[in-house]
Amino acid sequence: MSVDAFITEETIQGADDGPLADRTVAIKDNISTAGVRTTCGSEMLADYVPPYDATVVERLKRAGATLVGKTNMDEFGMGTTTETSAFGPTKNPVDESRVPGGSSGGSAAAVAAGEADVALGSDTGGSVRCPAAFCGVVGIKPTYGLVSRYGLVAYANSLEQIGPLAPTVEGAAEVLDVIAGPDERDATTREAGADADYASAADGDVEGLSIGVPTELIEGADERVIERFEATLDDLRAQGAETHEVSLPSVERAVQAYYVIAMSEASSNLARFDGVRYGPETDADGNWNDSFAQVREEGFGDEVKRRILLGTYALSAGYHDKYYAKAQDARAWLKQDFDEALAEADVLASPTMPVLPFELGESLDDPLQMYLADANTVPVNLANLPAVSVPAGRADGLPVGFQLIGSAFGEREIIRAASAVEN
Amino acid sequence: MTAQALQQRDLAVVIGLEVHVQLETDTKIFCGCSTESADDEAPNTRTCPVCLGLPGALPVLNEAAVEAAVKVGKALDADIAEETRFHRKNYYYPDLPKNFQITQYDAPICADGALEVSVEDDRREIGIGRAHLEEDPGSLQHEGGSIETADHTLVDYNRAGTPLMEIVTEPDFRGPGEVRAFLAKLEEVLEYLGVFDASRDGSLRIDANISLMPADEMADDGSVDEAALEAANRTEVKNISSHKGAEKALAYEVTRQKNAVERGREIEQETRHWDESRGITVSMRSKEEEKDYRYFREADLPPLQVADWKERIPIPELPDARRERFREAYGLDAEAAAKLTSTKEVADFFEDVADRFDAGLAATWVADDLLGELNYRDMTITDVSGRLDEFARLIELVDTDEITEKNAREVVLRTMLDEGHTPEEVVEREGLGKAGDDAVAAAVEAAIEENPDAVEDYHDGEGGALNFLVGQVMSKTGGSADPGTVNGLLRERLDE
Numbered sequence: 070m071s072v073d074a075f076i077t078e079e080t081i082q083g084a085d086d087g088p089l090a091d092r093t094v095a096i097k098d099n100i101s102t103a104g105v106r107t108t109c110g111s112e113m114l115a116d117y118v119p120p121y122d123a124t125v126v127e128r129l130k131r132a133g134a135t136l137v138g139k140t141n142m143d144e145f146g147m148g149t150t151t152e153t154s155a156f157g158p159t160k161n162p163v164d165e166s167r168v169p170g171g172s173s174g175g176s177a178a179a180v181a182a183g184e185a186d187v188a189l190g191s192d193t194g195g196s197v198r199c200p201a202a203f204c205g206v207v208g209i210k211p212t213y214g215l216v217s218r219y220g221l222v223a224y225a226n227s228l229e230q231i232g233p234l235a236p237t238v239e240g241a242a243e244v245l246d247v248i249a250g251p252d253e254r255d256a257t258t259r260e261a262g263a264d265a266d267y268a269s270a271a272d273g274d275v276e277g278l279s280i281g282v283p284t285e286l287i288e289g290a291d292e293r294v295i296e297r298f299e300a301t302l303d304d305l306r307a308q309g310a311e312t313h314e315v316s317l318p319s320v321e322r323a324v325q326a327y328y329v330i331a332m333s334e335a336s337s338n339l340a341r342f343d344g345v346r347y348g349p350e351t352d353a354d355g356n357w358n359d360s361f362a363q364v365r366e367e368g369f370g371d372e373v374k375r376r377i378l379l380g381t382y383a384l385s386a387g388y389h390d391k392y393y394a395k396a397q398d399a400r401a402w403l404k405q406d407f408d409e410a411l412a413e414a415d416v417l418a419s420p421t422m423p424v425l426p427f428e429l430g431e432s433l434d435d436p437l438q439m440y441l442a443d444a445n446t447v448p449v450n451l452a453n454l455p456a457v458s459v460p461a462g463r464a465d466g467l468p469v470g471f472q473l474i475g476s477a478f479g480e481r482e483i484i485r486a487a488s489a490v491e492n
Numbered sequence: 493m494t495a496q497a498l499q500q501r502d503l504a505v506v507i508g509l510e511v512h513v514q515l516e517t518d519t520k521i522f523c524g525c526s527t528e529s530a531d532d533e534a535p536n537t538r539t540c541p542v543c544l545g546l547p548g549a550l551p552v553l554n555e556a557a558v559e560a561a562v563k564v565g566k567a568l569d570a571d572i573a574e575e576t577r578f579h580r581k582n583y584y585y586p587d588l589p590k591n592f593q594i595t596q597y598d599a600p601i602c603a604d605g606a607l608e609v610s611v612e613d614d615r616r617e618i619g620i621g622r623a624h625l626e627e628d629p630g631s632l633q634h635e636g637g638s639i640e641t642a643d644h645t646l647v648d649y650n651r652a653g654t655p656l657m658e659i660v661t662e663p664d665f666r667g668p669g670e671v672r673a674f675l676a677k678l679e680e681v682l683e684y685l686g687v688f689d690a691s692r693d694g695s696l697r698i699d700a701n702i703s704l705m706p707a708d709e710m711a712d713d714g715s716v717d718e719a720a721l722e723a724a725n726r727t728e729v730k731n732i733s734s735h736k737g738a739e740k741a742l743a744y745e746v747t748r749q750k751n752a753v754e755r756g757r758e759i760e761q762e763t764r765h766w767d768e769s770r771g772i773t774v775s776m777r778s779k780e781e782e783k784d785y786r787y788f789r790e791a792d793l794p795p796l797q798v799a800d801w802k803e804r805i806p807i808p809e810l811p812d813a814r815r816e817r818f819r820e821a822y823g824l825d826a827e828a829a830a831k832l833t834s835t836k837e838v839a840d841f842f843e844d845v846a847d848r849f850d851a852g853l854a855a856t857w858v859a860d861d862l863l864g865e866l867n868y869r870d871m872t873i874t875d876v877s878g879r880l881d882e883f884a885r886l887i888e889l890v891d892t893d894e895i896t897e898k899n900a901r902e903v904v905l906r907t908m909l910d911e912g913h914t915p916e917e918v919v920e921r922e923g924l925g926k927a928g929d930d931a932v933a934a935a936v937e938a939a940i941e942e943n944p945d946a947v948e949d950y951h952d953g954e955g956g957a958l959n960f961l962v963g964q965v966m967s968k969t970g971g972s973a974d975p976g977t978v979n980g981l982l983r984e985r986l987d988e
Binding site: 099100101107109114117119120121123218219220221222223226227253254255256257333334336337340341343345347357358361381384385386389393 | 541545546547548549550551552553580582584586589590591592647784786788789791792793794
């Protein structure tokens with residue numbers, strides 16, 4: 070029985086040999102694959118076939134992986150449930166009445182349902198970690214600059230990274246080993262962490278590890294989620310880790326700052342979809358301005374239009390300082406908060422999502438409620454830090470994710486801690 | 493100010509420019525595509541995912557473009573930013589692959605420079621407010637008509653991503669002539685720097701802002717009060733592509749606006765399009781509101797530290813300094829110095845020749861003969877770049893007296909240019925080597941022998957007889973004898 074994880078199922082054979090030679094990989098449909106359509110879950114790109122491979126796809130193929138298809142996602146990554154896809158929703162393999170989370174819901178569902186060994190997603194404000202938590206798999210959001218974004222169709226380019234999803238921490242780390250490292254085609258990539266051997270860090274050894282727990286990320290979470298989170302902390306302490314409370318006072322502005330920045334960048338990144346080269350045929354009559362407007366009216370879904378409009382507004386003269394500039398300030402403060410908290414702890418821990426997976430259709434009518442569900446994941450993107458979501462058991466039969474946040478390029482620490490959660 | 497009030501007062505012209513210059517780099521500003529422009533090139537062949545703005549492609553800064561910009565900044569005596577960063581300028585236009593342009597906003601690579609120009613006998617300093625880097629959009633081809641009448645429009649992205657430098661002047665121009673002088677000087681400087689090719693289509697694009705102000709509102713030193721300038725209605729003239737075009741367009745605009753004022757009409761704040769073929773400006777749109785480009789940082793391009801680039805990147809001696817040095821070092825007059833520094837290649841060639849031979853000979857040969865013959869053939873020095881050593885050898889043949897100046901100038905140089913031969917080949921083929929002493933002596937003897945009447949006339953004191961005999965000798969030697977020498981030899985023999 071299918072959970073509708075894929076938009077396009079097509080096998081792309083990698084090299085004969087390599088570290089991922091026996092692995093099947095599902096690719097989120099906003100990561101460019103030469104010759105295989107890459108829709109971003111949008112009507113606008115329903116027929117778009119990239120002429121080039123994303124750097125991560127090249128690296129997976131070179132590592133011997135077999136690509137099995139392009140996975141469903143919220144349109145252009147804009148959503149937390151994979152329900153805004155123009156290709157219909159994906160179901161959560163754990164409970165098919167529930168959403169798989171988003172926006173990389175298809176990638177998480179494919180892994181949870183065993184339709185691919187591992188998968189790639191992209192994480193702009195939690196889009197790898199949220200579906201990993203909802204589907205009960207592992208998802209890593211790397212430090213900004215560790216993995217090349219070349220070929221990732223941009224939603225909010227200052228925030229997002231491509232990251233792996235897998236059933237186990239070690240499995241995800243093995244994929245990270247293949248895709249990490251600088252790329253001359255992405256000027257924001259860094260040398261740091263290129264040869265870290267992430268898979269070897271999944272040794273479960275947390276003896277003496279110091280874990281900071283930001284109180285602000287626990288407040289307001291569902292009781293059933295908090296219960297699983299506390300039980301996981303107990304378990305880590307039993308394995309030799311030490312925990313203490315830390316504070317991230319600026320986090321209360323994180324969701325607002327995140328949405329202002331993400332929507333502003335999106336309004337610019339998505340401007341190129343104007344009908345000249347992409348998008349549906351329309352019967353627009355009049356000048357090119359009318360024709361652009363008609364294509365965008367028909368080609369984009371409601372959530373995408375909402376975010377483009379809000380982002381355009383936030384960047385406009387007279388509002389730029391009030392919204393966009395303030396959001397940048399909030400981002401800087403938040404980075405400082407994280408620096409201070411991580412000076413007193415090796416890693417930070419929180420529930421990945423403050424809620425259990427929504428019922429299908431439940432959140433669609435209330436975008437604000439959906440945005441607030443990102444409260445624990447977006448601060449990490451604003452601060453350019455690495456984080457992992459690892460399954461922490463179930464509540465009412467539904468998966469709960471446990472999030473570990475590290476210092477910049479501190480992926481080995483969070484992988485080690487996450488592997489102890491699996492013990 | 494009302495039209496009536498303006499009507500009563502003398503008017504002064506205030507002009508400021510935005511000059512877009514294509515920088516000569518091997519590859520585009522954010523990708524590895526070649527910038528080589530070939531006229532017969534098929535559209536959309538010099539492209540890649542980056543300059544096409546395909547989803548997911550990312551820009552990577554070509555540091556050669558930044559280097560070129562730093563050179564321009566140094567030549568304009570501008571401050572170079574310590575850190576250079578890029579912004580997105582958001583607007584929708586069909587030639588723009590991403591519907592935003594990557595440009596510079598709050599940290600232009602160059603700021604606060606100046607360029608000195610001579611206008612007639614006046615030296616004027618034109619302030620440069622800023623100069624920044626950006627990417628060129630693609631180009632549109634309106635099929636079957638103009639932008640208004642075309643049936644449909646095609647987009648060619650070959651040009652997209654060519655590095656552009658936008659140079660913004662202060663409103664320092666007081667007339668179209670100054671604008672022309674400034675642009676010609678700017679082109680000259682840019683060519684000296686090796687960052688600009690004027691022959692390339694679209695390599696220079698100019699927008700001019702022009703305002704008419706009451707002359708008595710201008711300060712004595714010609715400076716203009718900012719508030720007064722803001723109050724004057726400004727016209728922006730677009731689509732100017734040369735320094736000559738700029739002068740024509742602005743002269744037209746000055747006349748049009750003065751006429752309007754004289755008739756008591758308000759000058760509208762608007763954008764006008766220079767129609768080169770008709771020689772007029774046409775209203776495009778009235779500018780009731782400033783466009784909102786929603787600038788914000790381009791996160792895909794990390795800031796580049798260029799604090800030490802100004803020191804690290806050398807620039808060649810600039811035309812003004814070189815002219816001055818040529819006058820002093822080689823004793824040239826102003827006209828020759830100007831000709832010999834008209835392009836860097838000419839100046840380099842002259843200097844090479846002047847250091848090897850007599851400077852006066854070098855100046856005559858390069859400034860008058862070579863440039864004159866090239867000009868006559870509608871050629872420039874760049875057309876013979878690869879053959880400069882041949883021309884040097886020609887001058888050497890003259891300098892060592894192996895051929896006569898007359899033959900060198902009238903036969904060898906022209907044949908070299910027309911037929912592409914080396915000087916040695918021409919001398920050989922035409923038998924122009926200077927006649928040996930024996931051959932000249934024999935020709936002198938023969939001329940005297942064959943023309944007894946002329947000899948007699950000479951002895952009778954008829955001045956024309958000697959010239960006739962010289963001509964006979966010259967014709968016998970195929971012009972390869974030196975007329976002065978022949979003259980001396982003949983006198984010697986006849987006066988015996």
